[in-house]
Amino acid sequence: MPLPPKLQETVDDFASMTREEKLETLIAYAEAFPPLPERLKAIRDKMEAVPECMTPVFLIGEKQTDGGIIFYFDIPPQSPTVRGLASVLANGLNGCAPEEILTVPADFFLPMNLQEAVSQQRINGFMGVLAHMKHEAVRLLETQ
């Protein structure tokens, strides 16, 4: 099954980047990372936690009227690598239907060759974020 188009585009972009370009892109993502919207701050502790990340990472998905999911994250600015990697997933999957999100294979990122830019523990965190986005997709499927 093909990846959602925007995610595929990101994978292709990273695949063609040098190590420095990857790092620069992750830094740019981290710097543009949106804060958690005010209205979600009150429920922050009820959001999905991502214990695979060293940093406290919380995320929540919200279903739009067209059935697509938009994800919101709370990741501290002191963890730019985690912010950058979470952006890769958010940019690629925001707006996708829960079913599409659930079909993303856990190893979809291998062609991005991330390991030349970030350490294995970061990649584990990245996989953790995807797994927890899928938990949210399942939750939103069940609350249909």
Add this chain to the structure above:
Amino acid sequence: MSYAHPEYLVETDWVAEHSNDASVRIIESDEDPLLYAIGHIPGAAQVDWFSTLQHPLRRDFLTKEKFEEVNSNLGITNDTTVVFYGDKSNWFACYALWLFQYYGHENVKIMNGGRLKWEKENRPLVKEVPSYAKTTYKAKEAVKSIRAFRDEVLKQSNTKKPLVDVRSPKEYSGELISMPNYPQEGATRGGHIPGAVSIPWAQAVNEADATFKTPDELRALYEGKGVKADSEVIAYCRIGERSSLTWFVLKYLLGYPNVKNYDGSWTEWGNLVDAPIEKSI
């Protein structure tokens, strides 16, 4: 009472005053290596645990030749005062300092409080990456007395000399086989090296501003667990970075003469065939 070797510690004021001092190189060493690009102390260079300080192939840190090259590129001479700071209460700053000491660079310091304190004091952070004229750097003979290998650790355990396990209490007890949040850096077995006492590394620092605790507090913390200055001490954690902070505290802040960091740590011990293990659950 003051720290035993206060010359290994500088405050943020000192760093601010010396950021243009040619005899001083300020180096950021972080758990999250992108932090440097987001903003660092003016004039500071970066070393990254993963891409700069580790061997690209083997499980080891970089070779002596590579260490010389890193220093040469950072414009460091054998006489340069190297000051390390970083995120996460200076974890990786202490690891970098330990490594510089291992290759014989004696003039090294930690900036007390690291990035956290610098930020809390609203001091400037810049994106400009400085460049330096290359130097000729010659590493000295490796200082093997600060690094422990597994055979020595086994002997330490068998002879009941102090071993300090600085991991979280659940890693020590054996309930968890990896650090919470680092699932892939675990081991096939959980527990601790027989005879090791549990003194989590974070107990040595103040949570509010990442500075080290006072000499009296530190002495009470380690002596209270039977880890005293007159004995040889080996500290370990999971991959040897958290324990380099404990090593720094014991060696320079408390002045223990014989302290080693076991950088093989639990990811080696907990996978080692025939190695004795103790559990406390």
